[in-house]
Amino acid sequence: MNTVGHVFFANLLLVFGAPSAVSPTTLIITSIASIITDLDHISHLRVAMKTRRFKSETRSRWHELPGLLLAMSISLTIMFFSATVGRLFLIGFVSHYTLDLLTRPTRPFYPLSEKVVFLGLAPRNLKKLTAYDTIITVIMGVILIAGLHGQGLLSI
Amino acid sequence: MRVYMAKAFSAFRLALKPMLTRFPLLKRIDANMISGLSLVCSPIAYLLISERAILASIITLFIIMLLDALDGIVARAKGETNSEDGWMVDVSVDRISEAVIGLALSRIFILFTIINMGLALLSCRYRKHAIIPLRHATIVILIAYYLLQSQSAIFSLLDQILFQW
Secondary structure: OOHHHHHHHHHHHHHHHOHHHOOHHHHHHHHHHHHHHHHHHHHHHHHHHHHOOOOHHHOOHHHOHHHHHHHHHHHHHHHHHOHHHHHHHHHHHHHHHHHHHHHOOEOOOOOOOOOOEOOOOOOOOHHHHHHHHHHHHHHHHHHHHHHHHHHOOOOO | OHHHHHHHHHHHHHHHHHHHHHOHHHHHOOHHHHHHHHHHHHHHHHHHHHOOOHHHHHHHHHHHHHHHHHHHHHHHHOOOOOHHHHHHHHHHHHHHHHHHHHOOOOHHHHHHHHHHHHHHHHHHHHOOOOOOOHHHHHHHHHHHHHHOOOOHHHHHHHHHHHHHO
């Protein structure tokens, strides 16, 4: 999923799952946590500009289950000092892996196995995938705006 | 109990096979897609648990478990016998699903999710399947939480296990 989609999905989980914790600061923390996993894509930017997509090979071990294991362990450790901040990080991290597994071919057990897993819920054709991503992102954006409006954080 | 469940599964598989040949639409459904649908239901379960809609969350968790069981049955009925591929899809979807559901639960559940994820990686490394049935345990505790609301001592203990610890 694209970066905006990741931010929207993480914040959706926050706004509807933990409405008491919602504030501009918590929204920013969740947003950062939801896109931090994509940092390993930076070294593959040049190739991705040409092919217009990040392939599953560009995902390092920190973008798969070992990465989620580490991210969840860090979040749990933070939770013992600040339950809210830890949970915000957890929502951001988990939402990223969920959305990626749902919409992209991934190698969940990399580096233990190179096997690519694709659930077939999103198209593989680049044009169709871009349209699919855009529609899902817009839908999530609309729901998020409605949620924030309901919380009184955003006036339309 | 295990024998009865295995018998029930094989009967279901046998019943499903003629259905797959009769309805071409069912044949088009991919086993991985069913696993994906179970993952799509996980954020719904998380939101319902967060809202303390216990009965609705129990039903959603049952649907997730049903879809989880169904993907393997469909794969076998369609003759897709590459067990390693199926295992990877199944285990990765299950672990992420547990992580999503765990977002609404206490730290003890998150700890068990982390342990389970470690076990999944070790299972892949050593080719031996060893997993804690965390979602099953969550359903059992949620059912107890729902049924024992009148008994305050047990209810508060379950509340602590589920949401406070």
